[in-house]
Amino acid sequence: MTTSTTDPSPAPAGRRSWLRDHSELGVCVMLLVLGALVLTDALTMDVDLTQRGPVGPRTVPLVVGAGLLVVAVLLAVDVMRGGRGEAETGEDVDLSEPADWRTVLLLTGVFLGSAVLIEPLGFPVAGALLFWGAAFALGSRRFDRDPLIAATVSLVAHTVFDNLLGVPLPGGPLMGVL
Amino acid sequence: MNALTSLLDGFGTALTPVNLLWAAIGVLLGTAIGVLPGIGPAMAVALLLPVTYGLEPIGAFIMFAGIYYGAMFGGSTTSILLNTPGESAAVVAAMEGNPMAKSGRGAQALAAAAIGHFTGGMVGTVLLVALAPAVASLAVDIGAPDYFAIMVLAFIAVTSVLGSSRIRGLASLLIGLTIGLVGLDRMTGQQRLTFGSLQLADGIDVVIVAVGLFAIGEALWVAAHLRRRPPEPIPVGLPWLSRGDVRRTWKSWARGPFIGFPFGAIPAGGAEIPTFLSYVTEKRLSKHQDEWGKGAIEGVAGPESAASASAAGTLVSMLTLGLPTTAVAAVMLAAFQQYGIQPGPLLFEREPDLVWGLIASLFVGMVLLLALNLPLAPVWAKLLHIPRPYLYAGILFFAAIGAYAVGGEVVDLVILLIIGLIGFGMRRYGLPVLPAIIAVILGPAAEQQLRRALQISDGSVSGLVDTPFSVTVYAIIVLLLAWPLLKKGVARRRTEH
Numbered sequence: 001m002t003t004s005t006t007d008p009s010p011a012p013a014g015r016r017s018w019l020r021d022h023s024e025l026g027v028c029v030m031l032l033v034l035g036a037l038v039l040t041d042a043l044t045m046d047v048d049l050t051q052r053g054p055v056g057p058r059t060v061p062l063v064v065g066a067g068l069l070v071v072a073v074l075l076a077v078d079v080m081r082g083g084r085g086e087a088e089t090g091e092d093v094d095l096s097e098p099a100d101w102r103t104v105l106l107l108t109g110v111f112l113g114s115a116v117l118i119e120p121l122g123f124p125v126a127g128a129l130l131f132w133g134a135a136f137a138l139g140s141r142r143f144d145r146d147p148l149i150a151a152t153v154s155l156v157a158h159t160v161f162d163n164l165l166g167v168p169l170p171g172g173p174l175m176g177v178l
Numbered sequence: 179m180n181a182l183t184s185l186l187d188g189f190g191t192a193l194t195p196v197n198l199l200w201a202a203i204g205v206l207l208g209t210a211i212g213v214l215p216g217i218g219p220a221m222a223v224a225l226l227l228p229v230t231y232g233l234e235p236i237g238a239f240i241m242f243a244g245i246y247y248g249a250m251f252g253g254s255t256t257s258i259l260l261n262t263p264g265e266s267a268a269v270v271a272a273m274e275g276n277p278m279a280k281s282g283r284g285a286q287a288l289a290a291a292a293i294g295h296f297t298g299g300m301v302g303t304v305l306l307v308a309l310a311p312a313v314a315s316l317a318v319d320i321g322a323p324d325y326f327a328i329m330v331l332a333f334i335a336v337t338s339v340l341g342s343s344r345i346r347g348l349a350s351l352l353i354g355l356t357i358g359l360v361g362l363d364r365m366t367g368q369q370r371l372t373f374g375s376l377q378l379a380d381g382i383d384v385v386i387v388a389v390g391l392f393a394i395g396e397a398l399w400v401a402a403h404l405r406r407r408p409p410e411p412i413p414v415g416l417p418w419l420s421r422g423d424v425r426r427t428w429k430s431w432a433r434g435p436f437i438g439f440p441f442g443a444i445p446a447g448g449a450e451i452p453t454f455l456s457y458v459t460e461k462r463l464s465k466h467q468d469e470w471g472k473g474a475i476e477g478v479a480g481p482e483s484a485a486s487a488s489a490a491g492t493l494v495s496m497l498t499l500g501l502p503t504t505a506v507a508a509v510m511l512a513a514f515q516q517y518g519i520q521p522g523p524l525l526f527e528r529e530p531d532l533v534w535g536l537i538a539s540l541f542v543g544m545v546l547l548l549a550l551n552l553p554l555a556p557v558w559a560k561l562l563h564i565p566r567p568y569l570y571a572g573i574l575f576f577a578a579i580g581a582y583a584v585g586g587e588v589v590d591l592v593i594l595l596i597i598g599l600i601g602f603g604m605r606r607y608g609l610p611v612l613p614a615i616i617a618v619i620l621g622p623a624a625e626q627q628l629r630r631a632l633q634i635s636d637g638s639v640s641g642l643v644d645t646p647f648s649v650t651v652y653a654i655i656v657l658l659l660a661w662p663l664l665k666k667g668v669a670r671r672r673t674e675h
Contacts, residue, residue, distance in 0.1 A: 024607050027349070027603065027607050027609070030603075031349060031352070031353075034353070034356060037371070038356055038359070038371065041370060041371050042370075045368060045370070054632050054633065054636065054637030055628065055629045055632045055633075055637070056366065056368075057363035057365070057366050057368035057370060059629075060359070060625045060628070061359055061370060061371075064352060064355045064356055064359065067348075067352050067355075068352050068356070071345060071348050071349045071352055072349075074345050075345050075346070075349060078343070078345055083343065084608070085343065085346050085606075085607040085608020085609060086608040087605065087606055087607070087608060088399065088605040088606075088608070090215075090216055090396075090399075090400060091215035091216050091256065091260060091408075091409065092215055092216050092400050092404060092405050092408060092566055093399070093400055093403045093404075093405070094403050094404070094405040094406070095403055097403065099402040099403060099606075100401070100402050100403070100404070101402065103401045103402060103404070104398050104401055104402050104602070107397070107398060107401055107574070108398075108595065108599070111394075111574060111578070111591070111595055112592070112595065114578070115578070115588050115591035115592060115595075116588065118582065118588055118591075119588060123579075123582075127575060127578070127579070130571075130574060130575055130578060131571045131572065131574075131575045132571075133571075134567075134570065134571035134574045134575070135567040135568055135571040136567075137401070138401055138404065138566065138567035138570055138571060139404070139567055140565065140567035140568070140571075149568065150571075153572065153575065154575070157575070157576070157579060161228065161229075161579060161583070165228075165229060165231070165232045165233075166231070166232025166233075167228055167229075167231045167232050167579075167583045168583075168586065169579070169582065169583070170586075
């Protein structure tokens with residue numbers, strides 16, 4: 001998004017808007033890559049010893065991989081002919097605005113960060129950071145209230161799951177102190 | 179009569195204080211979470227899976243049944259009071275329900291919906307009791323080729339009946355099949371798509387796929403397009419109906435189940451089609467034609483009753499054939515597998531306590547739903563005011579608990595996020611989520627049945643079509659596939675004349 005100012009020439013801009021209109025071709029590329037991956041994995045499989053019965057572990061991956069390639073091509077044809085997938089609607093979804101990638105990236109980062117912190121810090125702390133971080137990414141800026149709610153949600157969830165429901169979650173150093 | 183005595187035993191199980199408690203908790207949690215905007219029944223069940231990890235199977239499924247019905251009812255509350263339904267089955271509830279709420283008849287709309295759910299669920303569950311043992315005993319004799327045929331039918335039906343684009347449905351199906359391939363081959367132990375990773379050798383847990391596609395995918399998708407100002411819910415009092423309302427709606431309540439139940443039992447997308455059919459039927463039969471579009475109470479009562487009955491129909495194919503026809507049933511099937519229980523024709527013989535306890539608890543759950551939700555409706559309506567950052571932060575938080583609780587491994591959270599990003603992309607480009615989740619759950623089983631069938635026939639493809647049952651199923655599949663062509667042909671002939 002930030003690079004668009006450094007590139008004022010009209011021809012790439014035309015190409016860029018074409019790409020934006022046809023961004024669904026990215027789905028075709030993903031399907032192609034996935035299909036190639038499945039096929040390669042199936043073909044490099046060492047099945048001589050393990051094969052039992054007429055259909056071995058290879059057959060279904062070969063069919064699925066080939067299917068992915070075919071669907072990728074068919075979808076590309078559909079997109080080039082003007083077919084478009086309908087974006088999903090919902091209670092809180094406003095499709096009139098362009099996608100807010102910053103929020104999505106922030107959320108992804110917060111989620112990964114908290115995942116890494118679960119083992120060293122324990123679930124209550126990592127969970128609270130996840131909740132606060134996600135609320136922050138989604139636009140909540142109440143610094144008096146947000147951390148408090150995050151900590152409460154995380155502690156209550158930890159207690160309920162770990163003690164009452166028998167779902168073990170690591171307490172970490174904090175629960176060792178408490 | 180055998181079914182009746184089994185059902186009575188089931189009530190013995192369902193009415194123990196502990197199980198009653200689980201049913202009540204399930205109904206309350208399900209409704210509360212279903213009411214929250216942006217959370218449909220499938221996400222509610224997926225998010226609440228970890229709650230049941232520590233429970234005995236019977237308690238867990240009794241709770242699930244409550245969650246399922248509660249979440250469906252919660253979803254229609256949201257669409258009546260907010261008019262922006264998140265999931266397809268609740269769209270119809272908004273068409274007449276929201277105009278009713280706007281004109282000050284929200285209490286009546288909620289009452290019509292609640293009683294509709296109760297009636298539909300009751301009639302649907304009675305039909306379930308009557309039909310399921312018969313279907314199960316018929317299905318006991320079917321073999322590998324028949325199972326394979328049924329699963330292929332499920333794949334084709336979910337990709338071609340639903341959604342506007344078959345090719346996108348097919349893409350979703352293949353993505354799901356690919357995820358299902360990851361891990362050790364069940365028959366030979368051969369590693370597939372594991373890339374040498376030990377973690378992937380166990381396969382990707384279905385719970386992680388479900389939570390990733392439904393919860394993380396949805397949360398990220400909404401985050402990218404979050405409304406600056408959330409829609410304002412219409413305030414509502416205690417639900418009640420006047421005598422005149424009841425006189426108008428009782429026939430709609432009674433008709434709904436017979437439209438909803440059959441559609442729930444076949445892989446045609448659950449409540450979406452029957453709610454719409456019920457709406458059209460009620461509109462045609464109504465004596466108050468002028469009110470339609472402005473808030474006709476029959477338009478809430480009939481479809482809600484149909485939706486609830488379709489949930490019971492879904493359970494018929496899920497319990498007797500192990501065939502999930504909706505996203506919720508798919509997640510519930512995943513829950514069964516967590517306990518090492520395989521739904522199918524033998525379930526009624528092997529786990530009678532579980533099955534009949536579950537079915538009896540559906541009746542109990544219906545009564546609880548009605549008894550709790552009528553007085554609690556104003557409380558549920560307040561949940562619609564929840565600040566959206568907290569709501570979606572909470573979804574991510576509980577999704578993380580769900581995935582972490584599966585095996586206590588951080589890698590699972592990374593896989594969860596990746597699947598969530600796939601779910602995000604699918605929502606962006608109109609790839610339906612249902613085919614993917616059905617494929618993840620049924621794919622490995624379908625492969626096993628295919629290989630078993632071909633082993634018996636010594637590799638001859640004729641082994642797949644050597645029973646009348648499988649031939650019938652393939653004929654249905656051909657009809658489904660040829661339907662758009664046939665329709666085009668008919669339309670052309672009509673224009674020629």
